[in-house]
Amino acid sequence: GAGVSQSPSNKVTEKGKDVELRCDPISGHTALYWYRQSLGQGLEFLIYFQGNSAPDKSGLPSDRFSAERTGGSVSTLTIQRTQQEDSAVYLCASSLTIGSGYTFGSGTRLTVV
């Protein structure tokens, strides 16, 4: 696609429920990143995918968070048993190769009530 597409744009969920956030990167971009933007905080790195290599999961805040990237394209970020502190904007970005410029999606605003 022309840009990085994320869905849903907004998600309200009850505490304890699981949620899935989707990211469709720019076609041909081999690198994909997830970041979290919490109120009053900067962007926090979560996870990075590059081609068929093992992802860098070092930024995931707990084992309730997981992500996968199917076929080197679409990625899904899953949060299990959501907590109120998970409320944030989750941003996805892709880049042509490692080290080249990022293109960000518009994000998914997650609210846990």
Place this chain on the structure above:
Amino acid sequence: GDSVTQMEGPVTLSEEAFLTINCTYTATGYPSLFWYVQYPGEGLQLLLKATKADDKGSNKGFEATYRKETTSFHLEKGSVQVSDSAVYFCALREGAGSYQLTFGKGTKLSVIP
């Protein structure tokens, strides 16, 4: 570890005023430096970048100079417009082969007519 510190907002300016948003960084090597802008309801967009000391990045009337001696990358614009109202993020990426961006907390700019 790497870190980015930028001036806290919000910043409110009148149209045509001069803008400075301070950014300083801590890094172990020779990072590339970036300014991203996030307009309301949109994803982050790369505004400008600089990859080595004394480089000046510029775009849309904004400028920032990579100052290694002061570890700074301050954003400036000579005459702001209402359309510049957004959140501005300073960021760094360590090394040519690195993929992870380290962001500051963002500075919200509001320009009033």
